[in-house]
Amino acid sequence: MSDITKQSLSELVENIKGKKLSSSEVTKAFVERSEKSKELNAYITEDYANALNKAKKFDEKPNLDLKLPGIPMAVKDLFCTKDLRTTAGSKILNNFVPTYESTVTQNIWNEGAILMGKLNCDEFAMGSSNETSFFGNVQNPIDKNLVPGGSSGGSSSAVAAQLTPITIGTDTGGSIRQPASFTGTVGLKPTYGSCSRYGIVAFASSLDQAGPMAQNVKDCALLQEVISTYDEKDSTSIDFKRNEYSKELTKDIKGKKIGIPKEYRVDGMPKEIEDLWKKGIEYAKDCGAEIIDISLPHTNYALPTYYIVAPAEASSNLARYDGVKYGFRAEGENLIDMYEKTRSEGFGAEVQRRIMIGTYVLSSGYYDAYYLKAQKVRKLIKNDFDDAYEKVDAILTPSTPSSAFKIGEKTNDPVSMYLNDIFTVPVNLAGLPGISIPAGHDAKGYPLGLQIIGKAFDEQNILNIAYAMEEKINFKKNVTDWWIK
Amino acid sequence: MSIDLKTIKHISKLSRISVDEKKAEKLAGDLNSIFDFIEKLNELKTDNVEPLTSVAETTLKLRSDEVKSKNLRDQVIKNSPKENEDYFVVPKVIE
DSSP states (O other): OOOGGGSOHHHHHHHHHTTSSOHHHHHHHHHHHHHTTGGGOOEEEEOHHHHHHHHHHHHHSOOTTSSSTTOEEEEETTBOBTTBOOOTTOGGGTTOOOSSOOHHHHHHHHTTOEEEEEEOOSGGGOOSSSTTOTTOOOOBTTBTTBOOOSSSHHHHHHHHTTSSSOEEEEESSSTTHHHHHHHTOEEEEOOTTSSOOTTBOOSOTTTOEEEEEESSHHHHHHHHHHHOOOOTTSTTOOOOOOOOTTTSOOSOOTTOEEEEEGGGSOTTOOHHHHHHHHHHHHHHHHTTOEEEEEOOTTGGGHHHHHHHHHHHHHHHHGGGOSSSSSSOOOOOSSHHHHHHHHHHHHSOHHHHHHHHHHHHHHSTTTHIIIIIHHHHHHHHHHHHHHHHTTTOSEEEEESOSSOOOBTTSSTTOHHHHHGGGTTTHHHHHHTOOEEEEEEEEOTTSOEEEEEEEEOTTOHHHHHHHHHHHHHHHOOOOOOOOTTOO | OOOOHHHHHHHHHHHTOOOOHHHHHHHHHHHHHHHHHHGGGGGSOOTTOOOOOOSOOOOOOOOOOOOOSOOOHHHHHHTSSSEETTEEOOSOOOO
């Protein structure tokens, strides 16, 4: 069977279950395509030989009742994988080999999937373009020298380029949805507490969530149902009734109330984004949804809040990297000197910047003015959503304020880079689920995404809306394989 | 508000990240532009607002205190940049 890598996850699962394809054939196809795609720099660590062996073993005794039978998969290098190097895109973890497996990846392997390798990402997931990775830029398969978004940039690039049938990323302020939007793929950030954080390299613990990144909504729903489990190893994991999202997926969204928040019409938003949003509203109406104007009055305060809360938590989480127990160490004259040199040489510029911001806002005399203030504003932002959800079932917005930009275009201006996350950050602050689906192209032919935000634990509803709209949008992928010689 | 070089040096000390003059100047510039942006929060009155510390409205669950993974010492030590048999090694602390 030709064109294996062009098949969606759902098709591959069906073909393996129907014995039309073996795991070895599928794994070999994705490994070969990944090997031909080194120019994208999507992988940090390849594990192809092991993957092929595992596929062979699977075929010897195939368990076709599993949800991901013999499906090869590469994952973001923020998930700890037992016995396979996990770097978080950082020099400081360059040689770190975990002794344990993250719960999310364990759930995936339990359903029969096979690890192919670890995907590039911004260092400690801090970035919106994958340019802060110690392992170099990632190319967006849409066009050369275009960023794939971030921080899950290797993941978005690998899915868009069909190096892996599907993948997982993590999203602290938009790191799944923004790269999905930049590459014409689907990305879901689940409700906080839905997917276990155990074994995920921590960035900002009150915001971090893992989620699927896929070719289409149905695949996304299938992976979400695999990765979302209650886990006693994560103290903020929430024990709620989880759906079999892919089985309960429906395009019938008639009568669903979808809110359009006026505050998301931000100053300087390109007309293309405004037009995309209008088109999205029409698609939603065509699907039978009712459109309702709503207000989220504190939207403009979300980014400043995020840039206090996230660095504060990061500065605390990243205190563990001291060059003693694991990772990179720089030699020093004494213990303190060793710590300071290790962290100065081991962390990149953006991570150091955020540690410094976080340390400052938590330091004596500034805590109330910054950190406490931000937590209060965070409450106001969450209240906005709570009020809105009295009237609507979901909210529709653009995913990003622009399409993908060129590598190097925003690296010298941290604030302009941060503005990328203006539509995604409020969702993390409120702990809600959000999904980005490809919805059109700009004049340059670059993909643009729409975001659907749901109530907490209402993943099924936003997946359904996304599924219905996906059919109406009928997005045409325009990846030309330019990087394959 | 302006973050001066003295403050940068102080934060770098607290962060255990060494900075030279050049890096301190760059950081001061970056942090000032970021804090200019953050200052927007002062437009809001929040005296009577409860701070939100976690969106997970859940109380911590108790579980039995059992060892579930064991005999990992060698693997754990192997990740250390410098080790001596069963110990992590650091520069001399006591003269």
